[in-house]
Amino acid sequence: MKRLLPILFLLLPAAVVARAGEPAKPGSAEAAHDFLQRLCDDIGPRVTGSAANAAALDRLEVELRAMGHSPTRDPFAMPGWRRGDDRVELVAPFPRRLRVAALGYSQAHPAFEAEVVTIGNGRPEDYPAGDLRGRIGLLGHGSPLQASEYLAAAAARGLKGLLFVNREGGGQLLARTASFSGQPAPLPVYSVAQEEGLWIARLIAGGTAVRVRMETRSECVPVETANLHLVIQGSVPPRLIVGAHIDSWDLGQGAMDNGIGVAQLHALASALRGARPHHTVELIWFNGEEQGLHGSRHAAARLGGTPVVAMLNLDMVGVPVAVNALGDDSLVPALERWRAAAGGPRRLPKGVENINWVGSDHTPYQLAGVRALTLNGPIPRESVRYYHDFADTIDKVTPELIRDSSNVVVDLVRALAADTSLQAWRREPVATRELFTKFDLQRRMTAMGLWPPPGK
Numbered sequence: 001m002k003r004l005l006p007i008l009f010l011l012l013p014a015a016v017v018a019r020a021g022e023p024a025k026p027g028s029a030e031a032a033h034d035f036l037q038r039l040c041d042d043i044g045p046r047v048t049g050s051a052a053n054a055a056a057l058d059r060l061e062v063e064l065r066a067m068g069h070s071p072t073r074d075p076f077a078m079p080g081w082r083r084g085d086d087r088v089e090l091v092a093p094f095p096r097r098l099r100v101a102a103l104g105y106s107q108a109h110p111a112f113e114a115e116v117v118t119i120g121n122g123r124p125e126d127y128p129a130g131d132l133r134g135r136i137g138l139l140g141h142g143s144p145l146q147a148s149e150y151l152a153a154a155a156a157r158g159l160k161g162l163l164f165v166n167r168e169g170g171g172q173l174l175a176r177t178a179s180f181s182g183q184p185a186p187l188p189v190y191s192v193a194q195e196e197g198l199w200i201a202r203l204i205a206g207g208t209a210v211r212v213r214m215e216t217r218s219e220c221v222p223v224e225t226a227n228l229h230l231v232i233q234g235s236v237p238p239r240l241i242v243g244a245h246i247d248s249w250d251l252g253q254g255a256m257d258n259g260i261g262v263a264q265l266h267a268l269a270s271a272l273r274g275a276r277p278h279h280t281v282e283l284i285w286f287n288g289e290e291q292g293l294h295g296s297r298h299a300a301a302r303l304g305g306t307p308v309v310a311m312l313n314l315d316m317v318g319v320p321v322a323v324n325a326l327g328d329d330s331l332v333p334a335l336e337r338w339r340a341a342a343g344g345p346r347r348l349p350k351g352v353e354n355i356n357w358v359g360s361d362h363t364p365y366q367l368a369g370v371r372a373l374t375l376n377g378p379i380p381r382e383s384v385r386y387y388h389d390f391a392d393t394i395d396k397v398t399p400e401l402i403r404d405s406s407n408v409v410v411d412l413v414r415a416l417a418a419d420t421s422l423q424a425w426r427r428e429p430v431a432t433r434e435l436f437t438k439f440d441l442q443r444r445m446t447a448m449g450l451w452p453p454p455g456k
């Protein structure tokens with residue numbers, strides 16, 4: 001719509017233009033959606049360390065300055081990864097190039113050819129007996145293991161490569177990281193389309209020898225990047241932090257993951273122009289989330305011992321049905337107050353939830369003793385099945401989604417920033433441990449290198 005405006009201005013008399021062609025109110029959710037569309041269509045997917053990622057940060061900074069804000073960058077270094085022109089081809093029973101995507105931190109190696117063996121769910125007990133050295137393992141799509149766990153098991157048996165059957169059908173590849181620490185994976189691991197993975201498994205089960213040629217050109221590279229911060233000074237210094245990661249995977253446009261959060265923060269920045277909240281509000285666009293929460297780990301580490309009001313994480317939040325205190329009871333009363341004042345069930349049919357989960361930018365803050373929250377806003381199944389893949393494109397993210405979700409985000413942030421009974425604090429380490437053990441998250445966090453948390 002907005003792209004037609006210049007033409008309208010040429011063709012229509014001024015009086016008509018003023019009504020029909022009213023430009024997106026600066027600061028409106030429409031402007032935020034328009035910004036996201038430009039990121040997606042004009043700049044491209046925002047893998048941390050890529051030129052497009054840097055261009056997106058530049059573009060965002062320009063927009064924020066045009067709003068009258070003074071954003072700052074907080075640079076940091078992290079282990080990065082660059083996808084190369086990888087090739088995985090079936091050699092026997094007949095030649096065919098496979099539909100694959102290397103997992104992040106798969107490291108370049110010379111081409112090799114090997115027989116494929118099925119390894120079930122990838123736990124040591126799932127492996128067939130015998131000498132498997134030099135083979136390629138076919139890992140089932142139901143594996144409950146984290147990448148570091150199935151990679152360690154595969155390396156222990158001397159496998160030379162892994163094909164991980166995708167959990168989503170329809171040729172999906174769902175890019176993801178093989179290493180939260182950023183260490184190169186001990187062997188190359190590829191997501192393979194579910195249909196091809198199941199076919200290879202059937203061939204092997206029927207006694208057909210399957211051979212694959214694997215050539216990885218992707219490589220691990222050190223990366224210099226930055227988070228972007230925007231501080232809205234309040235009457236008191238303690239901060240309410242609102243964050244969303246701006247980086248994405250490379251197969252699609254990163255529109256849902258996490259263009260939605262980027263646009264919501266953009267709308268929030270607009271809404272807070274000229275505001276003087278009680279608590280200081282800090283907006284952060286994190287980098288390096290997809291590869292291993294690098295930006296939020298960096299930002300949380302930089303807090304030192306500073307007390308923080310709370311941290312709201314916006315990662316793929318559609319139109320909210322609930323607000324989630326992420327396991328911290330102390331946040332619940334303030335959220336109930338907001339919900340009661342915000343029009344009740346019509347806006348948040350599921351009210352206040354209090355369930356912790358890990359794996360996005362709130363986790364490093366929680367580990368640092370900051371209480372975190374998020375909004376539960378499911379994205380429709382027919383769209384969300386494409387996240388991390390080719391079809392994570394702007395056509396899945398409507399202006400209405402950005403408008404309706406941003407309205408809730410802005411309202412919640414305004415309310416929490418105005419809530420004088422919310423005190424800034426940092427949780428005791430023992431309570432932080434409980435926050436995770438109560439939800440039985442330690443095993444997953446250990447595999448991610450995030451457990452045990454620091455302190456006694």
Ligand SMILES: [Zn+2]
Nearest residue numbers: 257258315316
């Ligand atoms: Zn995300």
